[in-house]
Amino acid sequence: MKDVYVVGGALHPAGRHYDKNIDDLAAAVLDKAIADAQADIEALFVASSTAELGNKQQLLGVYVLESLGLDKIPVFRIENGDGSGGAAVVAAYHALRAGEYNCVAVVGVDKPNDVLSNQQQDIYATTLDTHFERYFGFTPLSYAALMAKMYLKKYEYKYEDLARWAVLMHAHGAGNPYAYFRRPVKLEDAVNSEVVSEPLRLYDVGPLADGAAAAVLCNNKKKDGPRILSVTTSTNAVGFNARNEYDVLYSLEEAARSALKKAGITPRDIAAAEVHDSFSIFGALALEGLGIVKRGGALAALREGDLPVNLSGGFKARGNILGATGVYQVVELAWQLMGREFKRVEGNYGVVHSMGGVDRVSTVIVVGL
């Protein structure tokens, strides 16, 4: 089996890109990532959550290639909801490990702002069970709120403890030139923001943003870049109503255990983590699921001060770019380890957590220098 390296990458600033079509946005970052890698790609893996429902485009990869004047390159479209990005990196990794290709690109793209905000809710809700959850009006936010409510009660936290997540994310996002929000916020801003689904407020929600990210992965080290040490995707195929507990991310637990074991590291070796905090509570639960803090201890750790989690600003400040986010995370983490565009982290290992739906599928990717 061959080793896999992150040889090149490119990010598009998250935001509202009304002037660009989805394929053009993806093509722009893919072009930059290929130039950055100085390598020819042999396959393209496309991660997107809502290209069909929101942007009315199937076969996205082909149109991205067409825009760049590239031809005869196989394309594979990966949809795992808002966890598509991580899953696409996993697919690319396996193809390279097997030696089927030497260099491939992964591009993640989503443009939620091509539709109105209530239509975004309709579409995001299709990551839930469409017949028995979405049908009755549930959205991912409503489930995040229920989980947050139960978590805060069980561990006797106050809402302020959870609101610190947004403050930390904004502090980190201020240092990310590609973030949607690049300004710090105060705890009182978060605590006084509008209630969207109690106990959650506006600042607990990662804003949906348009964006695209691309990574070029190769199984020979053509250029400086960290190595992907391991990947694991796992699922939680139990409905929200039938969960044993509501303060744990089951899909992450298994993915984290397996990926860390394969990489031969422990949670203590993690110098930086990019986790799927589409809602603040998921960020807290992801810290616990990765073993960085003990169960129920995430918000207490947050009270103590800074944590090396989501140096990008996470979903709250970088933005929630749906299926593209996992690719953002991998590039961000690679750059944090290299000290490129981000401050160099103190340590040689980082992890990405990319999740689809409300704890339905999680991918953990361990990256090391």
Place this chain on the structure above:
Amino acid sequence: MKHESVPIYWRNIPQYYRLVAKRCKKCGAVHFPPVVRCRCGSKELEDLELPKEGKLVEFTVLHQVGTDFLKQKPLVVGLVELSNGVRVVGQIVDAQVEKLAPGAKVEVVFRRVVADGKHGLVMYGYKFRPVGL
């Protein structure tokens, strides 16, 4: 969402109208929504209509909703444990939110869920109403 599908709605009516679940004949586990294979491995499953009363486990008041629910917002949604221990998620209706708390007794009611525009489908289903509040 605009233009909901008639076949999708029609084939889920036993669940939407009567909460028809599947019970495993081998291990007794009850599955809602229905499944075709139990976690114990058995494919011998029978229909079971779920009880129509239970208690609230937890709820939230949702202010950001999809296009079908704009006229109904905010939506009170929650997790309910029915009297046989099976849990179901759904809307909580006719509730004074300030009096609602985990443990509150609820009953199943049959309500309109979505009306797809002026000329489209009107779709129905179960919701939960607090009892004695």
